[in-house]
Amino acid sequence: MYMLESKGGAIACMFLSLFFLGTWPALLTMLERRGRLPQHTYLDYSITNFLAALLIAFTLGGIGKGTHDQPNFLVQLAQDNWPSVLFAMGGGLFLSLGNLSCQYAFAFVGLSVTEVITASITVVIGTTLNYFLDDKINKAEILFPGVGCFLIAVFLGSAVHSSNAADNKAKLSNFTGDYKNGDTSLKDGDIVKSKDLEGGSSSADNVEAGTAVFLMELEEKRAIKVFGKSTLIGLFLTFFAGLCFSMFSPAFNIATNDQWNTLRKGVPHLTVYTAFFYFSVSCFVIAMILNITFLYHPVLNLPKSSFKAYLADSDGRVWAMLAGLLCGFGNGLQFMGGQAAGYAAADAVQVSFITSIRKRI
Incomplete structure (x- = not known):
């Protein structure tokens, strides 16, 4: 079994995890904006997320000869x-409940604000x-000033969301009264043939991101109507x-270090x-149960689907599976770094979400 013990290796794992955990939310948001049902996306995401964990367990967890205190994966x-x-x-x-909630929150709050708030709470x-x-292996005088900054970010993120919502409402009210009650049908003179909803531009037309026309066109195409x-x-x-999100890392910490002495004497702690x-x-x-249920009993007025329809929906499947791999490897690297350098330090990986900032819509 491969054991990460050096602080340098732990830092390398956490920095690599920064990239992985900062990328997958953008992929899920992209698919939702293109009209793919979130249930379909999350099922694909969950499969490869689990496969990443299996790969880590059977390779890094089975390399070499284990010891009594650090047994190999299959032995344990x-x-x-x-x-x-x-x-x-x-x-x-x-983690499953948090990621699933985030997928729907991205549509209502926006990717950047959602990740700033959730990362800060975490x-x-x-x-x-x-x-x-x-x-208390990490220095409190370094750790907690940063925690205080994130606490401020929670309130600032909430304020930004309220400001964005009021701004969008004003734009739509000034443009037309047809959208106040959720009516998203475009008039002939308002249709914009934009193919790039992220940048709001195509070879034929240019739509400025954040404008009323951009918002209406996005609403027309996206899966979750807001x-x-x-x-x-x-x-x-x-x-x-x-x-x-704030609870999954402490739970994992207890699972690997048994601070509450729940294991019988002589039983080794779980390896990472x-x-x-x-x-x-x-x-x-949990992800499979909830999302298969949501196929037939959707939330937030999403259209009903079926397992057969999910299997037939291959549009965007590669991106969803890539998101699952990125999240799976990102979490694994974060936990490996946490075991070597302390989980409080590894939680700083959550600031990676801030790097996912997108244009405000």
């Missing part, structure tokens, strides 16, 4: 370590919990996701690879 599966397994699976539950709560679980819905829906989903496997199993099962 047969050991009596269920208290730690349950903590790992609890962490996977929190750092404020999760880092504080991990600091004490890690027996016109006529309360802005509080987006904030609720965002804060719920942030609370979920075994814990990540159980963590990902839970995340995968």
Whole structure:
């Protein structure tokens, strides 16, 4: 089993995780804006996310000869370590609910604001919990001023969302009264043949991002319709996701270090690879149950679908699967870095979401 012990290696893992965890939300948002149902996208995402965990467990977790305190992945599966397994699976539950909530929040609040708020809540709560679980190995005078900055970011992000919502409402009200109640049908004179909804431009036409025409065209094409819905829906989903994200890392920390002494004497702690496997199993099962349910009983007025329709929907599947791989490897690298350098420090990886900033819409 490969064990990461150096601080330099831990930093390298966390920086690589920055890229992976900062990229996958943009891919999910892109697919939703192109009209792909979020249930279809998340099912594809969940499959490759789980495959990434399996790959990490069977390769890095099985390299070389294990010891009594650090057994290989397959050896540890047969050991009596269920208290730690349950903590790992609890962490996977929190992550799955958080990611799923984020997918819907992106449509209501926007990618940049959603990630700033959720990442900030994660750092404020999760880092504080991990600091004490890690027996205060990180320097408080460095760690907590940063936590304070993220707390400020929570309030600023909420204010930005309120400002954006009011701004968009004013633009649409001034442009036409036809969209106040969620009516998104465009008049002939208002249709813009733009193919690039991210930049609002094509070879034939140019639409400035953030304008009323841009907003209406985006609403026409996207899967989750947001016109006529309360802005509080987006904030609720965002804060719920942030609370979920703040709990999965402390749960994983307890699973691998057993700070509460729940394991029987002589039973080794879960290795990061075994814990990540159980963590990902839970995340995968919850995601599959919820999204298959949402196919037939959708939320937020999304159209009904079916498992057959999901299998036939190959448009954008590659991007969704890539997002799952990026998130899976990103989480694995974050946990590897956390085991070596402390999970409170590894929580700083959550600032990667801020690098996902997109143009405001």
